[in-house]
Structures are given as structure tokens and as C-alpha cells.
Amino acid sequence: MPAKAVTLTVPELTFWERIYLVEVAKGLFRTMSHLLRNLLPTLKTDAYALFGKLPPAGERSIPTIYYPEEKRNYSNRFRGRHILKKRADDTLRCVACYMCQTACPADCIDIVAGEHPVLAYEKYPVKFEIDLLRCVMCGFCVDACPKDAIWMTRDYELSFFDRKSAVYGIPELTEKPGDTAEGGPGYGYRPYYGASPMRKAGEFQPSGLALMPFLDLRNKAINRMPAPAAPPAAPPAAKPAA
Amino acid sequence: MSTDAPVSTVSFAPVLERKFAGRARPEASGRGDVPTISVDPASLHDVALFLRDDPSTRFDLLLDVASIDRSKLPAEQLPRDGKRFQASYILYSTRRNEHLRVKAAVPEARPSLPSLVDVWPAANWFEREAWDLMGIDFENHPNQKRLLTHNGFVGHALRKDYEAGQRWLCTEEDILQTDLASKTETAEDAFETMTLNFGPSHPATHGTLRAVFRLDGETIVAAEGECGYLHRCFEKMSESHTYSQVIPYTDRLNYCSPMINGNGYARAVEQMLGVEIPPRARAVRVILSEFSRIMDHLVCIAANLVDIGALTNFWFLFQAREEIYGLLEACCGARLTSSYARIGGLSNDVPENFVEWSRRLLVEVKKQVDEVDRLVSRNGIAMKRLRGTGLVTKENAIAWGFTGPCLRASGVPYDLRKDKPYDGYETYDFDIPVMNDGDNYSRYYVRMEEMRQSARIIEQGLSRLPSGPVNSDDYRVVLPPKEMVYNEMEGLIYHFKLVFEGIQVPAGEIYSSTEGANGELGYSIVSDGSGRPYRIKVRPPCFPLFAAFEKMVVGGMVSDAVATLGLLNIIAGELDR
Ligand code: SF4
Ligand code: SF4
Numbered sequence: 001m002p003a004k005a006v007t008l009t010v011p012e013l014t015f016w017e018r019i020y021l022v023e024v025a026k027g028l029f030r031t032m033s034h035l036l037r038n039l040l041p042t043l044k045t046d047a048y049a050l051f052g053k054l055p056p057a058g059e060r061s062i063p064t065i066y067y068p069e070e071k072r073n074y075s076n077r078f079r080g081r082h083i084l085k086k087r088a089d090d091t092l093r094c095v096a097c098y099m100c101q102t103a104c105p106a107d108c109i110d111i112v113a114g115e116h117p118v119l120a121y122e123k124y125p126v127k128f129e130i131d132l133l134r135c136v137m138c139g140f141c142v143d144a145c146p147k148d149a150i151w152m153t154r155d156y157e158l159s160f161f162d163r164k165s166a167v168y169g170i171p172e173l174t175e176k177p178g179d180t181a182e183g184g185p186g187y188g189y190r191p192y193y194g195a196s197p198m199r200k201a202g203e204f205q206p207s208g209l210a211l212m213p214f215l216d217l218r219n220k221a222i223n224r225m226p227a228p229a230a231p232p233a234a235p236p237a238a239k240p241a242a
Numbered sequence: 243m244s245t246d247a248p249v250s251t252v253s254f255a256p257v258l259e260r261k262f263a264g265r266a267r268p269e270a271s272g273r274g275d276v277p278t279i280s281v282d283p284a285s286l287h288d289v290a291l292f293l294r295d296d297p298s299t300r301f302d303l304l305l306d307v308a309s310i311d312r313s314k315l316p317a318e319q320l321p322r323d324g325k326r327f328q329a330s331y332i333l334y335s336t337r338r339n340e341h342l343r344v345k346a347a348v349p350e351a352r353p354s355l356p357s358l359v360d361v362w363p364a365a366n367w368f369e370r371e372a373w374d375l376m377g378i379d380f381e382n383h384p385n386q387k388r389l390l391t392h393n394g395f396v397g398h399a400l401r402k403d404y405e406a407g408q409r410w411l412c413t414e415e416d417i418l419q420t421d422l423a424s425k426t427e428t429a430e431d432a433f434e435t436m437t438l439n440f441g442p443s444h445p446a447t448h449g450t451l452r453a454v455f456r457l458d459g460e461t462i463v464a465a466e467g468e469c470g471y472l473h474r475c476f477e478k479m480s481e482s483h484t485y486s487q488v489i490p491y492t493d494r495l496n497y498c499s500p501m502i503n504g505n506g507y508a509r510a511v512e513q514m515l516g517v518e519i520p521p522r523a524r525a526v527r528v529i530l531s532e533f534s535r536i537m538d539h540l541v542c543i544a545a546n547l548v549d550i551g552a553l554t555n556f557w558f559l560f561q562a563r564e565e566i567y568g569l570l571e572a573c574c575g576a577r578l579t580s581s582y583a584r585i586g587g588l589s590n591d592v593p594e595n596f597v598e599w600s601r602r603l604l605v606e607v608k609k610q611v612d613e614v615d616r617l618v619s620r621n622g623i624a625m626k627r628l629r630g631t632g633l634v635t636k637e638n639a640i641a642w643g644f645t646g647p648c649l650r651a652s653g654v655p656y657d658l659r660k661d662k663p664y665d666g667y668e669t670y671d672f673d674i675p676v677m678n679d680g681d682n683y684s685r686y687y688v689r690m691e692e693m694r695q696s697a698r699i700i701e702q703g704l705s706r707l708p709s710g711p712v713n714s715d716d717y718r719v720v721l722p723p724k725e726m727v728y729n730e731m732e733g734l735i736y737h738f739k740l741v742f743e744g745i746q747v748p749a750g751e752i753y754s755s756t757e758g759a760n761g762e763l764g765y766s767i768v769s770d771g772s773g774r775p776y777r778i779k780v781r782p783p784c785f786p787l788f789a790a791f792e793k794m795v796v797g798g799m800v801s802d803a804v805a806t807l808g809l810l811n812i813i814a815g816e817l818d819r
Binding site for chain 2 (some may be wrong): 079
């Protein structure tokens with residue numbers, strides 16, 4: 001039995017509370033006070049609305065957000081639409097390693113890898129599709145990427161007229177200037193760079209894990225990869241995204 | 243990961259041996275797991291009676307019936323007795339503060355066990371579920387029929403040879419043929435009574451639940467609850483996902499307080515792995531769990547007050563909830579689908595202004611709660627609606643498997659945060675509010691007080707929030723920091739292994755419980771040593787609550803049934819999984 005259980009008792013009603021009328025008045029007073037406190041600024045809102053404007057946020061006491069003219073401010077961790085990041089030379093950072101596809105619990109990423117003409121980049125995604133109708137916006141793909149290639153934005157206004165258009169391919173996913181421009185959604189969920197203080201203090205030990213021979217690991221990973229479709233006919237320009 | 247050998251921790255082993263020599267044996271249980279005994283099916287009923295009544299056992303609360311199909315275990319773990327199915331009864335003793343798992347294995351040819359409904363009435367729906375999803379037959383069960391699936395369903399979905407993704411047509415007859423509805427046509431009193439269907443999409447059910455009432459005038463003379471409308475195969479799906487990939491699924495269990503589910507799940511797996519999470523992660527989990535608890539209670543009370551006609555409070559309370567969502571979103575990136583917990587820590591550190599923000603928020607939340615308290619707690623109408631309705635005595639609450647605020651409103655001070663402290667709850671100073679009436683008013687009032695206690699916990703947590711990392715340093719469990727992944731081969735290998743193979747949880751079994759907003763949220767996890775859970779069974783706190791609903795409302799009026807349903811706080815997401 002826990003040491004600290006407090007037994008509550010039902011509050012006893014006083015005579016005035018029992019005859020109720022006084023209480024009705026008191027309750028009404030309480031709710032009315034809220035109403036009045038809200039009403040005045042609301043009238044002001046209406047006045048602004050006459051001129052098709054929104055009142056400045058400071059002049060309101062009600063928490064209602066006038067969507068869609070006005071949008072909720074989300075934090076810069078918000079998990080919205082994905083973007084594929086680009087290198088300085090405008091190619092996609094993604095090397096088609098299938099990690100995000102493997103980590104995705106909703107099984108909604110579809111990648112086909114191709115040989116990149118730039119030797120150092122090795123591979124690139126010929127096809128990179130996210131089915132946003134299946135996606136649960138968990139951000140696991142962001143966590144899984146070893147190349148810092150996929151981030152999320154704060155864009156949550158995703159609506160589609162048909163299922164096909166909900167499948168975003170490379171053109172839709174590639175980061176665009178508008179994503180971070182003034183009035184754009186801005187970056188959301190990013191990889192957590194974290195800190196490993198033990199490691200910094202030189203204490204990090206691989207804790208007895210029998211490291212798998214790297215080759216074996218690679219074979220395993222490669223086995224899971226679907227064979228790339230026909231190699232791209234003409235080597236694409238340095239910019240794989242259309 | 244330590245290698246301490248499993249030991250048996252059954253305290254009453256000598257008595258058990260004396261009474262049931264050979265027919266019930268203590269078993270070794272793994273690290274962090276509850277004590278376990280295994281029982282021959284033939285003696286299960288006798289052992290159950292002994293466990294419930296003997297002074298050395300006194301397991302009065304049946305928490306869960308988890309079932310497992312062991313046929314696909316790796317060869318070295320296959321059961322030696324060759325019995326394919328096994329049921330695990332999770333018990334708790336409110337007097338001795340002890341958990342126990344009782345295992346009984348049955349062969350494939352005749353998978354039948356004696357029903358324990360007469361020992362613990364709470365077993366009723368749990369056994370129905372085990373029959374529905376695993377096909378274990380319970381002899382003498384009063385009402386053994388489908389529960390989470392519908393009557394047109396063929397097979398038992400959680401058997402390992404059942405292929406996920408099959409579809410079964412559910413015709414209108416499959417839905418409408420509840421016994422209750424058909425009985426009215428033939429019963430002698432059909433002339434006097436009428437059947438009223440309530441739900442599954444009725445505004446007062448706050449979710450997709452269904453109840454069918456038989457009414458005599460306005461009085462309910464019989465009732466039957468039905469669930470399963472929101473069944474999403476959580477347990478089946480988790481078997482084909484890695485341990486980390488299950489986390490997003492847990493958000494959708496109790497969607498009014500998603501963080502608690504994720505934290506509880508992560509903790510269960512951490513216990514199996516023997517991984518300690520850093521103090522900062524523990525404190526953050528506690529703080530956000532308590533915020534979630536407040537949120538859950540806010541929704542429960544707000545929605546219930548709407549049902550009984552007090553709309554204003556809804557706005558007051560939902561504003562508070564809205565603001566809490568803002569804080570949660572700043573931590574994890576989503577308001578509801580939080581997925582914040584990771585096995586071994588958290589997905590991200592809390593934002594910089596977390597402490598200040600939470601403090602400010604707490605002031606606002608308390609203000610709104612006090613406002614509602616002033617409006618409702620001493621309100622004559624609310625009292626008349628809530629007092630004396632939906633009565634559950636202490637004995638019934640235990641027998642029906644209640645936990646959480648509903649059990650405490652019936653006078654049993656069982657709270658895992660005090661009784662089996664986890665995540666450092668033992669270091670916080672807070673009270674467990676209890677009421678003895680067991681009516682709707684108690685359930686309302688206990689929740690009001692719990693919110694204040696949660697606020698106390700949060701304040702303490704904020705004032706001593708430790709600094710440091712939020713993730714364990716064990717890179718077999720936690721993804722290594724990105725700087726390592728991008729720059730070092732070693733980091734990349736760990737990363738690769740984790741993503742492609744998942745966390746390798748050692749073979750074993752655990753029952754790990756968390757105090758959810760609605761009661762004891764239990765995860766029974768069985769691992770076969772691979773990267774995917776072999777079986778996960780969730781003990782949803784509101785499952786026994788809804789099972790008892792049909793008994794609680796009999797004799798009352800329909801409008802009281804609505805108040806009762808609201809204050810039991812049935813969340814369809816966790817009820818149906
Ligand atoms: S956010 Fe989650 S569900 Fe969506 S694509 Fe990424 S991993 Fe898959
Ligand atoms: S994990 Fe990153 S690099 Fe690998 S395929 Fe996905 S986006 Fe590309």
C-alpha cells in the first residue's frame with residue numbers, strides 16, 4: 001500500500017449552494033466575464049475584418065487561429081513534407097543506400113539506384129518516391145540517412161485530388177528555394193546530431209559487440225536491394241533532378 | 243547488457259509445491275520480468291482459486307491474458323512439451339503489491355483451457371480476445387464469441403500461420419446480430435422492453451464503440467458492449483516490424499496521451515536489453531508523461547461535461563490541452579503522433595526554452611483547471627448527475643480488473659508510480675488521490691486532483707532537470723551521433739546494423755507495466771532473439787473498463803450510462819488496438 005494515498009471526500013454543499021439560485025448567478029457571472037473579456041477584442045477583430053484584415057496578434061485575447069489566413073507556428077522540429085537535400089554542386093546528396101526505405105515503418109519509400117556519372121558519388125537515386133498517403137510522418141527516414149540527405153519541412157498542408165498525385169517523386173521532393181524563403185514552411189525535423197559525452201571523454205568502448213565483418217554486412221544490405229531497373233540510357237547531367 | 247542468469251522470484255514457491263506438487267511449478271524469469279509459474283491446464287482452475295484466496299498469494303486483480311503461438315520460434319527455443327499455444331495470465335495482488343504470470347500451455351490438437359471467469363470476472367473479455375485472435379478455447383466460458391474481429395472473420399489472426407492482409411466480408415447481419423438485439427424478439431418481456439442501439443459512431447461514445455441497451459421505459463435492464471471497430475492489428479503488425487518501428491504504432495494506442503504509450507514501450511524493451519537511459523531522458527520522460535496525463539484527464543473531463551450539458555468547461559479545458567500540445571510538438575515534432583521515445587532514450591533533446599515554457603504552461607493549465615473546479619465540483623446539477631451513478635464497489639472494481647483513476651475512485655490506492663516505481667518516480671513527492679464512493683463523481687474528482695498532483699511532479703522534475711545526453715551510449719541500441727555516422731567507419735557500421743537488422747533483443751519474455759492515464763498499461767513482449775518482436779501483447783487499461791460497462795449501467799438510465807461511459811474514459815484506440 002502506497003505511503004501517500006490521500007482520501008478525498010465529496011465537498012459538502014452549503015445552504016446557498018444547495019438552493020442553487022445564487023450559484024446560477026455566480027456561474028453566469030464567471031462565464032459572462034470570460035465572454036466580455038473576449039467580446040471586446042472580438043469586436044475589434046470584426047472591425048478589422050470589415051477591411052479584410054486580421055488584427056495583430058497582441059490585440060486579441062481569444063486563442064482562435066484564423067486559419068488559413070493565419071497559421072499556427074510550429075517548432076523547427078515539426079515533421080511535415082520531406083525534402084531531399086542537395087550538395088554544393090546541385091546534385092542530390094542521396095546515394096540511394098536504401099537505409100531510409102528499410103527504416104520506414106510504413107513501407108512507403110520506393111528507391112531505384114543508378115550509377116552516378118561522377119565517380120566519387122558512386123550511386124544516385126534514379127527513382128525516389130514517397131507515398132505520402134502511406135507515410136505516417138514519423139521521421140525515421142531522416143534518422144536513418146547516413147548522408148544527411150533527407151530532411152523534413154514544416155509544410156503540413158498536404159492535400160491531393162487523387163492517389164497518384166500523393167506519390168512524390170524526385171522533382172517534388174528536391175529542396176526548392178521556396179521551402180526556406182520568407183513565408184515558406186521552413187525546415188522541420190532534421191537528423192539529431194546528438195552528443196556522446198562518454199565518447200568525448202575518450203571513454204567510448206564498442207562494448208563487446210562482435211563487429212560483423214564489413215563485407216558480410218554489405219552483402220546483406222545488397223541482397224535486400226532490388227536490382228536497379230535498366231541503367232539510364234544517356235548519363236544524366238550533373239543534376240539528376242529534373 | 244549484463245548476463246545475470248534468470249532466477250525464480252516466486253515468493254510462495256514452498257506453498258505451491260506442497261499443494262500442487264508437480265502440477266504448478268515456479269519458473270525462472272528473466273531480468274526485469276515478473277515472477278512466473280507454469281501450470282498444467284487440468285489444474286489451472288484449482289491453482290487460480292488458490293492464487294486468489296490463499297493468504298500467501300492473494301492475487302485478486304487479473305490484469306491481462308496474453309496468448310502466444312510458439313510454433314515459429316527458432317528451433318532451440320521451441321517448447322519442449324511440444325504444445326503450440328500458451329496463455330499467460332498476468333495477476334496482481336493489491337494487498338501484497340506483487341505481480342505474477344501464470345502460464346498454461348495447450349497443444350494444437352485440443353487448444354482448450356478452463357475458463358477463469360468464475361475466479362476473476364475480468365477474464366471474460368480477455369479470454370474472448372484470446373479465443374478470437376489466437377483460437378484458444380475456454381471451456382465453460384459464458385459468452386465465447388468474436389470480440390475484436392467480426393462474425394464473418396475466418397481463422398485466428400494472431401496465429402503465426404495466419405497470413406496478414408486477408409480480407410473478410412462483414413455483412414450487415416454480422417454486425418447487427420448481437421445476442422441482445424435478437425433476444426428481444428423472443429423473450430417473454432419483449433412486449434415491455436425495447437432495444438436501443440448506441441454507437442458505434444455516436445457523439446457520446448467519443449470513439450467507435452458500441453453498446454446495445456434493452457430498456458424498460460428509460461431504465462436499462464440489460465446491456466451489451468461491443469468493441470473492435472477501431473481494430474488496427476497493432477499486435478500482428480508489430481511482429482513484422484523491428485523494435486524501433488513499433489514506436490509510431492504505440493502513439494495510436496491511447497491517442498489522448500500518446501507519450502505515455504511510447505515511453506512505456508521503450509522502457510519495456512530497454513528492460514529486456516538491460517539498457518539504462520541517462521537521467522535527463524528519464525526526467526524528460528516523466529515530465530512529458532505527466533503532461534500527457536493532464537491532457538488525457540482534461541479530455542476526459544471536458545468531453546464528459548459536454549455530455550452532461552456543461553459546454554463551457556470544454557472550451558476552458560481544451561485551451562489548456564491545446565497549449566500542452568504546443569509544448570509536445572516543440573519536443574518531438576508532432577502534436578499527437580509524437581514518437582518521441584526511442585529505445586535507449588529520446589529522439590531529440592528538449593528545446594532550449596523547455597523549462598521556462600513548461601513552467602509558464604503549468605500556471606496556465608492550473609488556472610483553467612481551477613476555473614473548471616470552481617464551476618463544476620460544487621455545482622448542484624453536476625453533483626446530481628454524477629453522484630451515485632455508475633457505482634462500482636471496491637470488490638467489484640478489483641474483480642472486474644479496473645486500474646488507474648477508476649480503481650482509485652473505488653477506494654483502492656493502487657498506482658504503479660508509487661507501488662512499482664519506474665523512471666525515478668520514487669524520488670518525486672506526490673500523493674495518490676483516492677475516493678471511496680466509486681461513483682461517477684469520484685472518478686471525476688480523483689482525476690481533478692490527479693492533474694494537480696501531476697503538476698507537482700512536473701514542477702519537481704523541472705527544478706532538478708539533469709543536464710547531459712538524452713540517449714544511451716550503447717550503439718547496439720541507439721543510433722550513433724550523426725557526426726560519427728558521417729565521418730567514421732565505425733559509426734557507420736553501427737548505424738548500418740541498427741537500420742538493417744534492428745535492435746537485437748535477447749530471447750526472453752517480459753511484462754512491463756506503466757501507469758497510463760487510464761490505468762495500468764502493460765506490454766507483454768516475447769523475443770526470439772531476432773530484430774523483430776516475436777509477440778507483443780498490450781494490456782490496454784480501458785479494455786476491462788469497457789468490459790465492465792455493460793454490468794455497471796444495468797438498473798440506471800440511458801443518460802447516466804452516457805455519463806458513466808465518459809468518465810470511464812474509454813479510448814477506442816487502445817481498446818481495440
Ligand atoms: S516519415 Fe516515417 S513513414 Fe514517412 S517516409 Fe519517413 S520513415 Fe516512412
Ligand atoms: S538513407 Fe539517405 S542516402 Fe540513403 S537512400 Fe535514403 S535519402 Fe538516400
